[in-house]
Amino acid sequence: MSDSLRAKKVTLGHLVRWAASGEHGMSRARASFVRRQVVQQLAFGVLWLSGLAAVGILLAVVGYVVVQGARVIDWEFLTTPPAGGLASTDVGGMSTTVVSTVYLVFWTIVIAGPLGVLAAIYLVEYAEEMEGSRGLIPALVGVVRFAVEILAGVPSIVFGLFGYALFVSARALGWSFSMRSAAVTGACLVLPVIIRASEEAIRCVPRSHREASLALGATKWQTVWKVVLPSAAPGVVTGIVLSVGRVVSETAVFFVTLGGTVRAPDHLFDLASPGRSMALHVYYLAMETRAFDKAMGTSAVLILVIILINLSINLISRRLAARLGGE
Amino acid sequence: MEFQDAKLETRGYSLYYGGFQALRDIDIQIPENRITAVIGPSGCGKSTFLRTFNRMNDLISGVAVEGGVYIEDQDVFQMDPVELRHYVGMVFQRPNPFPKSVFDNVAYGPRAHGERDRAKLAEAVERSLRAAVLWDEVKDGLTKSALELSGGQQQRLCIARALAVEPDVILMDEPASALDPVATLKIEELIQELKKSYTIVIVTHNMQQAARVSDYTAFLMMDEEDRAGYLVEYGPTDRIFTNPEHEITERYITGRFG
Numbered sequence: 285m286s287d288s289l290r291a292k293k294v295t296l297g298h299l300v301r302w303a304a305s306g307e308h309g310m311s312r313a314r315a316s317f318v319r320r321q322v323v324q325q326l327a328f329g330v331l332w333l334s335g336l337a338a339v340g341i342l343l344a345v346v347g348y349v350v351v352q353g354a355r356v357i358d359w360e361f362l363t364t365p366p367a368g369g370l371a372s373t374d375v376g377g378m379s380t381t382v383v384s385t386v387y388l389v390f391w392t393i394v395i396a397g398p399l400g401v402l403a404a405i406y407l408v409e410y411a412e413e414m415e416g417s418r419g420l421i422p423a424l425v426g427v428v429r430f431a432v433e434i435l436a437g438v439p440s441i442v443f444g445l446f447g448y449a450l451f452v453s454a455r456a457l458g459w460s461f462s463m464r465s466a467a468v469t470g471a472c473l474v475l476p477v478i479i480r481a482s483e484e485a486i487r488c489v490p491r492s493h494r495e496a497s498l499a500l501g502a503t504k505w506q507t508v509w510k511v512v513l514p515s516a517a518p519g520v521v522t523g524i525v526l527s528v529g530r531v532v533s534e535t536a537v538f539f540v541t542l543g544g545t546v547r548a549p550d551h552l553f554d555l556a557s558p559g560r561s562m563a564l565h566v567y568y569l570a571m572e573t574r575a576f577d578k579a580m581g582t583s584a585v586l587i588l589v590i591i592l593i594n595l596s597i598n599l600i601s602r603r604l605a606a607r608l609g610g611e
Numbered sequence: 612m613e614f615q616d617a618k619l620e621t622r623g624y625s626l627y628y629g630g631f632q633a634l635r636d637i638d639i640q641i642p643e644n645r646i647t648a649v650i651g652p653s654g655c656g657k658s659t660f661l662r663t664f665n666r667m668n669d670l671i672s673g674v675a676v677e678g679g680v681y682i683e684d685q686d687v688f689q690m691d692p693v694e695l696r697h698y699v700g701m702v703f704q705r706p707n708p709f710p711k712s713v714f715d716n717v718a719y720g721p722r723a724h725g726e727r728d729r730a731k732l733a734e735a736v737e738r739s740l741r742a743a744v745l746w747d748e749v750k751d752g753l754t755k756s757a758l759e760l761s762g763g764q765q766q767r768l769c770i771a772r773a774l775a776v777e778p779d780v781i782l783m784d785e786p787a788s789a790l791d792p793v794a795t796l797k798i799e800e801l802i803q804e805l806k807k808s809y810t811i812v813i814v815t816h817n818m819q820q821a822a823r824v825s826d827y828t829a830f831l832m833m834d835e836e837d838r839a840g841y842l843v844e845y846g847p848t849d850r851i852f853t854n855p856e857h858e859i860t861e862r863y864i865t866g867r868f869g
Contacts, residue, residue, distance in 0.1 A: 492703060492707035493709055493710075495667065495703065496703065496708075496709065496769070496772075497719070498670065498696065499665060499696055499700065499701040499703075499773075500696065500700070500719060500720040500723060500772065500776055501693055501694070501696035501720060501723060501724060501776055502719070502720075502723035506723050510722075510723070511709055514710070515710055
């Protein structure tokens with residue numbers, strides 16, 4: 285190896301001299317080496333800038349909202365209901381929207397969680413066996429899988445419109461704007477999220493575990509319930525927590541199903557009452573009142589909740605994985 | 612080879628994966644409380660043949676069979692596979708303990724069959740772990756995850772897990788091929804011990820292992836034309852290894868192919 289090639293590091297100074305001097309006096313190998321280093325430095329620089337931009341934008345949004353919001357957030361803001369009305373006033377907080385959001389998340393997950401997990405079990409454990417064979421059921425399974433893919437990409441306002449037509453305005457049900465209309469529609473929205481996350485997690489459980497269970501004389505359902513689901517639990521839980529985040533941050537769907545009253549439902553089982561989730565509250569404050577500071581305050585709380593949810597995903601799945609994997 | 616009271620038997624047994632014939636016309640009788648080794652080159656259908664006896668091949672779509680397979684003269688294809696697997700346990704090539712505690716692994720089978728009594732479960736776990744010569748190594752850590760055990764211990768745990776169901780027959784699919792020599796030796800000693808109470812069928816790649824542990828040996832080979840597995844010869848292990856009837860058996864066991 286010649287001495288010229290031994291220089292590993294190319295500094296900016298080298299590059300400037302290289303650019304200024306042309307390629308005079310350089311061997312072909314040296315020229316190629318320098319050129320490749322230039323490309324490397326440029327590519328790395330672009331990647332670095334992109335990363336920086338992404339983090340910068342995120343910090344700008346979160347930072348701006350939190351700093352603006354922090355001005356109005358205090359214990360009173362969190363514990364008093366919104367004042368209602370159009371004017372910006374000093375009184376009024378966000379307490380009832382927190383309560384409505386908690387109820388809404390609870391009912392949405394109660395509906396979509398079990399349904400999504402069971403559907404995922406069906407798709408992986410029962411339906412995939414029939415793949416390749418002909419008949420009505422395999423064809424239906426293909427349709428179901430396709431539907432889940434499509435549903436995951438449907439704009440949320442379309443779900444909202446569906447819920448509005450079917451639950452809110454339809455005379456037959458007469459549910460009107462209510463917690464139950466919102467919860468059922470919200471469940472439709474997050475169902476594909478839960479199904480896909482659970483499907484992925486269930487598919488990752490090694491085949492050898494299923495074989496071991498079946499070879500011991502366990503039934504297929506016992507195998508799914510006692511072996512497959514526990515192993516898939518971290519992924520399933522991740523899907524459910526993601527859905528919680530989705531419900532907390534969703535606006536369009538609940539705008540047309542939950543209503544907008546600042547009163548919270550009386551209790552968890554008060555399903556006929558309308559309500560106003562935190563995200564919806566931000567929308568109303570920003571668009572229909574002059575209480576922009578309170579919109580910022582509510583947004584800041586919302587962002588903190590989302591950050592907490594995301595942190596909990598990591599924590600929960602790591603805990604579960606550690607417990608199942610034996611360190 | 613004919614036995615008065617064969618534990619397992621196949622008559623004119625063939626198996627197809629879709630259009631491909633994997634096993635052709637196999638007649639064999641496997642005696643009770645003996646170790647029968649199944650040897651043969653890769654791809655000859657040894658594992659598929661073994662999985663016949665607990666109907667694990669049912670899990671693969673597109674499998675079709677011809678002929679009869681019997682356990683104590685009962686047609687296994689007439690039995691519920693869940694019930695069949697109560698009598699016919701299996702140990703796999705790679706140790707595959709569940710990501711659960713040592714105790715829960717062994718108690719899995721009895722629980723699946725409806726045992727709820729804690730004392731009875733604890734007794735079954737201890738008995739099975741003792742029978743698998745693992746008790747002394749794990750008795751102080753029954754609540755630890757099975758995945759913390761060494762590979763050899765995991766495989767003995769899988770054997771204990773199979774024993775806990777109280778089967779009559781244990782099928783072993785190359786049970787030591789993923790283990791080091793010391794762990795392999797332990798498994799082989801264990802297999803010898805187990806034949807007092809169980810009928811064992813073991814698939815192995817390892818000629819020495821077959822010669823060391825088994826009483827009877829079946830040599831499977833695939834047809835040169837369509838690659839379907841067939842039984843070349845079957846007999847007492849001593850005779851197969853010292854005086855095989857077929858030249859191809861001799862060539863295989865002396866390591867000239869396969």
